[in-house]
Amino acid sequence: MKLIHYENTEAFAADTLEILLENEVQNNLPISFINNKVADKSNWFLASVKDSSGEITLVAACTPPFNIVLYETRNKPNDVAVKLLSDELKSLEFTPPGVLAEQGLARRFAEVHSNSFHLHVSMNIMRLDKVTDIPKAPGFCRPLREDDLVYVPYWERAFSEECDVETYDIPTNVERAKMRLGNDTHYIWEDGHPVSQAAHGRSTKNGAVVNAVYTPPHYRGKGYASSVVAELSRILLERGNKFCCLFADANNPISCGIYRKIGYYDLCVFDEIKFES
Numbered sequence: 001m002k003l004i005h006y007e008n009t010e011a012f013a014a015d016t017l018e019i020l021l022e023n024e025v026q027n028n029l030p031i032s033f034i035n036n037k038v039a040d041k042s043n044w045f046l047a048s049v050k051d052s053s054g055e056i057t058l059v060a061a062c063t064p065p066f067n068i069v070l071y072e073t074r075n076k077p078n079d080v081a082v083k084l085l086s087d088e089l090k091s092l093e094f095t096p097p098g099v100l101a102e103q104g105l106a107r108r109f110a111e112v113h114s115n116s117f118h119l120h121v122s123m124n125i126m127r128l129d130k131v132t133d134i135p136k137a138p139g140f141c142r143p144l145r146e147d148d149l150v151y152v153p154y155w156e157r158a159f160s161e162e163c164d165v166e167t168y169d170i171p172t173n174v175e176r177a178k179m180r181l182g183n184d185t186h187y188i189w190e191d192g193h194p195v196s197q198a199a200h201g202r203s204t205k206n207g208a209v210v211n212a213v214y215t216p217p218h219y220r221g222k223g224y225a226s227s228v229v230a231e232l233s234r235i236l237l238e239r240g241n242k243f244c245c246l247f248a249d250a251n252n253p254i255s256c257g258i259y260r261k262i263g264y265y266d267l268c269v270f271d272e273i274k275f276e277s
Contacts, residue, residue: 001057001080003088006046009034016048016059019073021205025127025245025267026102028209029069030061032202038063045094049081057081062096066166067272070101070109075268079108086113098274106271116276121164122250123270127207129243131234132263137223139191141231143184144177148194152177152186155197159214163249186212187235189228196224198232207243208236213255225255230262 006012013034020027033044045068049058055073058081062068068089072078086109089096099109103122110117144152153173160167168176180186180199189196196219201211210232215225233244248256250269260266 001052001084002050003084004048004050006048009036009041009044009046012046012061016056019056019059020071022074023071024204024206025243026075026125027059027071028125028202028204028207028245029100030059030071031204032209033061033063035203036063045089045092045096047085047088049078049084051081058085060085062094065097067098067100068096070099070105072102072105075102075105077104077108079112082109083112085109089113096275098272100270100272103269103271106273110273110275114275117273118276120272120274123247123272124250124256125245125267125270126248126256126259126264127243127245127267128233128259128262128264130263131230131237132261134226134230134261135223136230137189137191137227139189139195139224139227141187141189141228144180144186144188146181148188149174149177151194152197155214155216156212158216159212162214184235187228187232189224189231191222191224195219195222196228198225198228200232200236203241206241207245208239208241210236210244210246213246226258226262229259233262 020031043064045062047060048056051057057073057078059071060068099106153170156173157167185200187198188194196215198210199212201209213225213229236244248259
């Protein structure tokens with residue numbers, strides 16, 4: 001076994017993209033890293049482990065301060081490769097806060113890499129190829145407008161808090177929302193006033209990832225989230241994407257049920273495991 005470091009995303013893509021695309025939905029995160037426009041990638045960790053014949057058995061990508069994302073080729077377990085990666089990270093004193101991967105791989109890596117860890121969240125990775133016709137909620141779907149910036153940053157913070165993911169302050173959320181104006185990636189469901197949202201977060205080679213699905217608590221149970229996700233998914237397919245995909249809390253039957261009703265189906269379960277000091 002041999003671990004290969006990549007100095008840039010171009011070299012990483014040249015060696016690993018074909019492998020990642022074999023399970024494109026599952027690998028939407030590392031695939032999106034390749035096209036990331038961040039100027040400074042000097043602290044990124046991009047690597048693969050190859051066997052004696054030169055075949056890639058494990059792909060690893062980390063964009064600090066986020067978790068390391070792992071993929072075993074065709075989801076075939078390889079504990080030797082996992083141990084080699086862990087040893088290399090320790091020798092480099094590269095310390096990701098956690099690991100995000102198919103749940104079996106995530107657990108095996110955590111057990112090798114850390115003496116103390118905990119499961120943060122389990123997520124279903126879901127795919128949609130065709131939108132199922134469902135009754136629409138009252139109202140209509142429209143793109144984000146400038147006047148939405150008075151509340152969307154607060155929705156974004158509430159979404160992050162509910163999902164227990166990275167939270168930004170309100171001024172940062174305002175700037176992030178401004179960047180989506182005019183590019184038709186963020187949609188609002190309006191029923192007399194805004195009641196729900198969903199966004200096109202990133203793209204892979206053939207698909208689009210839906211995220212930031214949020215409905216304020218007092219508007220829930222009326223079908224708004226189902227309607228805005230269905231409409232956004234339809235728009236993304238009409239733009240030429242072959243599929244849409246998303247992450248859904250595996251322990252939240254309500255949200256998973258909403259997505260399945262629209263036409264999303266489960267592909268695999270990802271675990272996010274956090275390492276403890």
